[in-house]
Amino acid sequence: MCYHDGGFYTESITWDTEYNPRSDITLYVRGKGAAFRICYVAKMLADSPPVLEQLGKSYQILHKDDPDPRYGETVEHLRRPFEELMTHLAPNPPPEYLHGYLYPPWFILEAVAESGHVQPHFNTALSRQEFVRPGDYVDSKFLQPHLSPLLDSKLNTYSSRQVQVLDHTSRLVPSRVLVDGTVYFFKPWVSGRVHGYYELQSYRKILAAAEASPPLLTDARICRLHGLIIDEDDDVLQHYHLDSDEKDYPGTRLVGLLLTYIENKGTLVDLAPWSDCKNEDRSRWSGQICESVKCLHAAGVAWGDAKPENVLVDKEGNAYLIDFGGSFTPGWVDEDKRETVEGDWQGVQRINDWLVKWSNEPVHRPERAVQER
Structure with a gap:
C-alpha cells in the first residue's frame, strides 16, 4: 500500500516482519524530482520515550496482517516531519525532462528526537554505486x-x-x-x-x-x-x-x-456500469472491440489479457484496446486459453455479456463520483 500527498509519494515501507515492538521503520519516498529514504532507527530514538512509544504504535498498525484503516494516516504521520527538508533538498525547479525523473538525486534522512518530538536530519546523499538503474x-x-x-x-x-x-x-x-x-x-x-x-x-x-x-x-x-x-x-x-x-x-x-496517448474518459469499468451511460454507447463499444480484435488477429497478434480494464474510451466515445503484455485475468479468460485467439474471443464474449448486464441493470452513479469523473 502506497500513499501520495503534498507532492510526495511513499513508494514502499519496510519494517521487521517478525513481531518486534522496537522495529526500525524505513520509508521510500519520491517527489519534486528527488528520491528519499527516511529512516526511523529505534536505537537512535531510545533517549526519548515518547517518540519511541509513538514509533512502536506506528509499527503495530503497519505490522497487522489485515489492513488497518489507520494505515494511510500512519504513513502520513511518519513522512510529514520530513516534508519541509525534502522540499529544501529537491531540485528547484523540478526536472522538466524524463532524464531528471529517471535518475533523481537520492538522499538518506533519519529521525532524531528533540524535546519529545521527531526532528528530521540529513544523513547523506547516495553514491552512484548504490543507485538502482532503471531498465x-x-x-x-x-x-x-x-x-x-x-x-x-x-x-x-x-x-x-x-x-x-x-x-x-x-x-x-x-x-x-x-x-x-x-x-x-x-x-x-x-x-x-x-x-x-x-x-x-x-x-x-x-x-x-x-x-x-x-x-x-x-x-x-x-x-x-x-x-x-x-x-x-x-x-x-x-x-x-x-x-x-x-x-x-x-x-x-x-x-x-x-x-x-489516448485522451480518455476512463476505462469500461469506469463508465459502463452507470445509469448515465447510454445503451447505444455500450453497444458501440462492443462492436468496436470485436472489430479491433479481428484486425489484431489478422496481423497475427493475440490481445492476451482481454478485460474491461484494458479498454479505454476516448473523448469522442470510442473504445481502444490497450495492454498487449499478454497473461490473463481469471473470470475473463481461462488460463488454458491465455494469449491465444480462442482466449481473446472468450474474453470478448464475456466483455459483451458484461456490457449487456449493465444495459439491463445500470447502477445510479453517486453525486460525488459524477463530479470526480
Whole structure:
C-alpha cells in the first residue's frame, strides 16, 4: 500500500516482519524530482520515550496482517516531519525532462528526537554505486531477441533527455510526454518483466503488419508503439562522480516505451456500469472491440489479457484496446486459453455479456463520483 500527498509519494515501507515492538521503520519516498529514504532507527530514538512509544504504535498498525484503516494516516504521520527538508533538498525547479525523473538525486534522512518530538536530519546523499538503474541492458540475452527486430526497424529511438514530461500519474511516474512536437504515453520498462517481452513481440508484429499491408490495421482502435527510450550508461545519473573502484558498465539500456496517448474518459469499468451511460454507447463499444480484435488477429497478434480494464474510451466515445503484455485475468479468460485467439474471443464474449448486464441493470452513479469523473 502506497500513499501520495503534498507532492510526495511513499513508494514502499519496510519494517521487521517478525513481531518486534522496537522495529526500525524505513520509508521510500519520491517527489519534486528527488528520491528519499527516511529512516526511523529505534536505537537512535531510545533517549526519548515518547517518540519511541509513538514509533512502536506506528509499527503495530503497519505490522497487522489485515489492513488497518489507520494505515494511510500512519504513513502520513511518519513522512510529514520530513516534508519541509525534502522540499529544501529537491531540485528547484523540478526536472522538466524524463532524464531528471529517471535518475533523481537520492538522499538518506533519519529521525532524531528533540524535546519529545521527531526532528528530521540529513544523513547523506547516495553514491552512484548504490543507485538502482532503471531498465535493461539492450544486449541482455533475455531482452535482445525481442528488442533487436525493433531496433532494426524504422522505429525512432530517443534518450530520456529528449523527452519532455507534461503530466504524471498519482504515483508521480511520468505519463503524458512530448517528443518532437507529438504527445505520447510513457511506459517505463521494468527489468526482467516477462510480460514486457511478450508486449515487445506484439508491437513488432503490429508494426510489421502495418508496414506490409497498411489497410490491415486501419480500422483497429489500439494502442501502438511509436518509439523506444534508450539511454547510454555513461549518461546516467550525473549528480555524483564515479567512485574510483566502480566498474564501467558498457552498453545502453532500454528505459521505456513511447505509446499512443489516448485522451480518455476512463476505462469500461469506469463508465459502463452507470445509469448515465447510454445503451447505444455500450453497444458501440462492443462492436468496436470485436472489430479491433479481428484486425489484431489478422496481423497475427493475440490481445492476451482481454478485460474491461484494458479498454479505454476516448473523448469522442470510442473504445481502444490497450495492454498487449499478454497473461490473463481469471473470470475473463481461462488460463488454458491465455494469449491465444480462442482466449481473446472468450474474453470478448464475456466483455459483451458484461456490457449487456449493465444495459439491463445500470447502477445510479453517486453525486460525488459524477463530479470526480
